[in-house]
Amino acid sequence: MKQHLICKRIADEAVAALIEEVQLTPKPGLVDTENNGAHNDLSISKMQNSAHSLHNTFYQMAMLSFNRQPTVEIREQFGAIGRNGEKEMFAVTENSNTHKGAIWSIGLLCSAIARRQGEVLFPQVFTDAAELANLPDQYIPKSKTNGSKVKENYGIPGAREEAQQAFPHIQKYSLPTFLQAAQIMSLREAKLSALLVLIVNLNDTCLLHRGGLDGLMFAKREAKKLLSNFSISNLKKLDDMYIKRWLSPGGSADLLAATLFVINISGIMKRGVQHGKVELHVSSKSFDY
Ligand SMILES: CC(C)(COP(=O)(O)OP(=O)(O)OC[C@H]1O[C@@H](n2cnc3c(N)ncnc32)[C@H](O[C@H]2O[C@H](COP(=O)(O)OP(=O)(O)OP(=O)(O)O)[C@@H](O)[C@H]2O)[C@@H]1O)[C@@H](O)C(=O)NCCC(=O)NCCS
Numbered sequence: 001m002k003q004h005l006i007c008k009r010i011a012d013e014a015v016a017a018l019i020e021e022v023q024l025t026p027k028p029g030l031v032d033t034e035n036n037g038a039h040n041d042l043s044i045s046k047m048q049n050s051a052h053s054l055h056n057t058f059y060q061m062a063m064l065s066f067n068r069q070p071t072v073e074i075r076e077q078f079g080a081i082g083r084n085g086e087k088e089m090f091a092v093t094e095n096s097n098t099h100k101g102a103i104w105s106i107g108l109l110c111s112a113i114a115r116r117q118g119e120v121l122f123p124q125v126f127t128d129a130a131e132l133a134n135l136p137d138q139y140i141p142k143s144k145t146n147g148s149k150v151k152e153n154y155g156i157p158g159a160r161e162e163a164q165q166a167f168p169h170i171q172k173y174s175l176p177t178f179l180q181a182a183q184i185m186s187l188r189e190a191k192l193s194a195l196l197v198l199i200v201n202l203n204d205t206c207l208l209h210r211g212g213l214d215g216l217m218f219a220k221r222e223a224k225k226l227l228s229n230f231s232i233s234n235l236k237k238l239d240d241m242y243i244k245r246w247l248s249p250g251g252s253a254d255l256l257a258a259t260l261f262v263i264n265i266s267g268i269m270k271r272g273v274q275h276g277k278v279e280l281h282v283s284s285k286s287f288d289y
Pocket residue numbers: 078079080081082083086097098099100101102103104105107140141145146147148157158159160162202203204205206209210248250251252254255
């Protein structure tokens with residue numbers, strides 16, 4: 001019973017983080033409450049339906065890993081649950097790719113938290129997720145993806161490597177940026193700052209696939225200008241620029257959702273603010289269930 005309740009809570013928080021991400025507005029090139037960004041086939045209701053459809057996937061990933069050390073068998077079962085989750089996602093979105101990256105990144109974090117029975121330690125949650133991501137899964141389909149094509153063309157790491165390296169862009173950029181920004185800005189602005197810092201630093205295979213190296217560099221350069229001159233009206237202008245060039249930072253959106261997920265489930269935000277400082281390296285919490 002305890003296992004079920006903890007895993008349900010993990011899945012609840014994972015879905016909530018996906019909803020929190022899509023509702024955050026204005027996001028450059030991405031679906032939000034104002035527009036569908038650089039996407040003809042997406043809408044906010046599609047994104048939200050997709051998020052809810054993944055509850056069972058995240059729950060199963062957590063149940064699989066509960067209080068267990070990762071093994072190749074667990075990694076293969078994790079992959080099977082993820083591929084099934086992708087199928088369910090494509091069924092509710094009429095074949096739009098809404099959350100493929102999130103199934104992977106947030107799914108690994110769900111597993112990592114369940115492995116410790118709901119305890120979230122930093123940076124252990126990321127290294128635990130990486131341990132599972134580094135195990136082989138012989139059943140991964142060999143088909144080419146947008147990510148694998150651009151990784152091959154440009155020789156850059158993508159979603160797989162981000163997880164295998166213990167989410168360096170969350171650890172180094174979005175998490176500390178959010179926690180620091182939240183002390184001087186509104187929560188909405190802090191989340192948007194975390195998204196911008198991800199766009200500036202990540203090699204987002206969605207941006208590369210859409211716009212090539214020029215598109216990726218343009219997106220990074222313009223996001224960087226905004227970090228030093230942050231305002232909601234400038235963000236709306238950035239949104240227009242990305243839409244005009246049909247650029248969408250989908251990988252950064254996924255990593256923002258993953259960041260919000262670990263912040264919310266660990267309770268780090270509440271305690272960080274209470275103590276008036278960022279406590280990234282000392283925080284730990286078993287959440288109530
Ligand atoms: C390891 C996998 C994640 C597969 O990775 P791969 O790179 O091979 O595959 P992609 O299909 O390209 O998916 C990767 C998605 O990860 C997000 N992402 C991109 N860059 C990064 C990064 N640097 N770090 C972290 N995450 C990143 C991104 O997801 C978001 O964008 C999606 C929209 O993408 P796309 O369809 O390309 O968008 P469009 O431009 O709109 O496409 P077109 O219409 O133009 O064609 C959206 O879903 C967001 O989530 C990347 O898309 C893992 O999935 C895997 O192992 N796959 C094998 C099958 C499997 O076993 N699955 C179960 C795993 S649990």
